[in-house]
Amino acid sequence: MDTVSTNASFGGTQGVYSHASETCACDMTFAVYTPPQAADGPVPVLWYLSGLTCTHANAMEKAGAQRAAAEHGVAVVFPDTSPRGEGVADDDAYDLGQGAGFYVDATEAPWAPHFSMNSYVRDELPALLRAEFGGTLDLDRCGITGHSMGGHGALTLALVNPDRYRSVSAFAPICNPHASDWGRKQLSAYLGADEGAWGQTDASTLVRERGWHGEILVDQGEADDFLDLLRTQSLIDACAARGQDATITMRPGYDHSYHFVSTFIPDHVAFHAAWLGRG
């Protein structure tokens, strides 16, 4: 692992690192915010998965998570949203290929050799962090959140792997990708045209079938231009059908931008901190 940069931030450290990923078969970059409380021992970890077109940097720079994380003593990890590089497949569309990994493990050409963001976020990156940051990060206490495509990633990773995450929330998540053009297009490309091969990649279906052991926190802007693609109502309906504990709040006037995310991230960090023993 190489250190790309470190910056003091709210009494802690905002670092950016790169490493040769086996899972994605390319160099991957990620960011870790370590709060000042880590000086006294390992702190719990909040995973923040970003949306379409983003790298590790967008939320790190614009979401304002560090202030809240330092208040609560929680670390925040910002992975990239896809493999990248010259040898990695890509597409001209903003919503397929590099910057649009959708947090699945691709099985189809030309994506399969590199696009394994599910395994990368779930397994490889936590193992790397455990090895490299074992003294400051407690990888046994993880929460997960994300924005848009990253909200889809957070919900599906948590619902499928409840042993890995103690808490889950999302900002404007893609809630029902199996019924949306933000989902069907990408899952067809990465996992094949046969919908039967898409597996556990739809948060609304997962809530109906499996549920979640705790509360699910979701914020969604009512002025979001992408409401039709996000299909928030499908998640609301699934929670109602399941009897799932969930707080899904429609926020009048808010759109899909980081202005929306930054407004509500203090609430989300506090929510995760409480579930992670930093309440």
Place this chain on the structure above:
Amino acid sequence: MDTVSTNASFGGTQGVYSHASETCACDMTFAVYTPPQAADGPVPVLWYLSGLTCTHANAMEKAGAQRAAAEHGVAVVFPDTSPRGEGVADDDAYDLGQGAGFYVDATEAPWAPHFSMNSYVRDELPALLRAEFGGTLDLDRCGITGHSMGGHGALTLALVNPDRYRSVSAFAPICNPHASDWGRKQLSAYLGADEGAWGQTDASTLVRERGWHGEILVDQGEADDFLDLLRTQSLIDACAARGQDATITMRPGYDHSYHFVSTFIPDHVAFHAAWLGRG
């Protein structure tokens, strides 16, 4: 004035606007954050002047000012750092020309026709805001802050125009441009090689000669790569010589980035809010 964009943010509105500037003889873009308290009547205004290479957008997106501004009921205005456009003079260096207006009114070719950022920030933009946002912004209650080159701008604008600003602070300001390569180069270009023509453009000199009616708040990172150019000690010495009320704090570990600015902006917004009657 044209509205470029508006986004809901912390219960208020982050807007971006453009207008044909007479002072700069080109179209200029700026941002205004209006906090939720503006719904109950005009709120005081904090001017945030940005540093080299920045537009209105960098601090708007990365400084995290909105959360603090919404807590205190203060608006924040983010002007651009120079005139821009095809017909506007420029230089290949990052620290001269577009993105590097230095908040002075240029008298020399090729800069004089457009580079009048001092008059623009002091006169034209406040007048425009008074006309366009009279119901929400109280332009008679202004504070001013800034980062790096913008810290120089904030200090010099306040010290020269104490009738216009009730409070002043700065993040890692250029404190003594008449003795720095961040200053001598640009003032020579914009105002002429004769140092006698540079006028009241050096904050350390202004503190010694004029002082400020209130407290001056400055934060400076000790790990800032540009300490030699910023010359913080000159400002400290000037405040000591004048007996100027000032809190100039060296922050161990902090650099010149927005990670530094965002860490301390809650303190600065609270400082200005107190001076502006929103304490």
